[in-house]
């Protein structure tokens with residue numbers, strides 16, 4: 001039956017992508033309820049030839065709602081996801097609020113679809129960089145156990161929101177015209193610049209973004225002792241994230257076998273041409289569903305290691321698409337897997 005679907009954070013970059021994807025994927029929406037903070041509420045929002053009014057989030061608004069897709073930040077999710085779940089809705093939360101809660105499944109439909117059906121009202125959508133990484137790790141780990149991953153990310157402005165994307169456009173124009181770029185949204189100017197991810201640093205010298213990749217990858221893939229070290233970097237790209245990934249196993253992993261497995265993996269697009277030196281770029285995946293993987297090669301420093309490069313749209317598969325695919329899993333019920 002058509003569902004009553006609430007989008008919490010409807011005006012944000014991910015919220016806008018959720019609205020677009022619900023329509024594109026013909027998700028069975030009977031009634032769409034766009035929600036936002038009181039300061040963003042009260043504005044009209046066009047969706048599927050309907051003129052809707054963005055409503056302020058409240059306890060009463062969740063009565064009779066079947067699904068909440070939340071992407072309004074951790075504090076909003078911590079406050080309202082339990083309220084929505086108590087009212088009987090299933091909440092797919094894109095924030096980090098509940099990702100490491102043992103009672104909350106953390107799901108990438110192509111990797112651990114069965115976890116979605118264990119939910120108790122809330123399902124967590126992983127961090128964008130983790131979603132993209134696990135799509136490449138899963139098919140390899142299914143063949144030979146992964147022991148260690150070292151990953152460097154090249155994260156687009158989109159990960160810092162729509163305003164950061166607009167700021168990058170503005171700052172780039174300013175620099176090109178010989179002006180001095182001033183960043184209002186990001187900690188530094190991203191125009192023709194890059195900087196280490198500005199999430200809070202931990203005593204061990206890693207930032208929260210890097211520790212999300214370790215902890216979330218372990219949970220999604222069910223490898224509690226996986227050794228993973230990440231370095232997360234913000235780069236002057238608008239939408240898609242890129243990652244350089246080093247993976248080591250207990251034994252050699254033939255490159256041809258890895259290439260075949262990745263080429264057949266759900267959610268992955270193999271994009272590599274060594275003759276023409278053509279490998280994934282952010283522009284190849286912007287606005288598209290797949291994670292593009294390429295430049296798969298033997299690690300010259302470790303006979304049991306592989307190196308690969310990937311790009312994925314942070315707003316789409318890195319957030320909104322993954323959340324909707326989780327909701328689609330729930331509609332399919334226990335017999336199906338993800339987009340396998």
Ligand code: 2RA
Nearest residue numbers: 127128155158159160
């Ligand atoms: C980022 N999307 O790029 C992530 C937020 N954790 O910063």
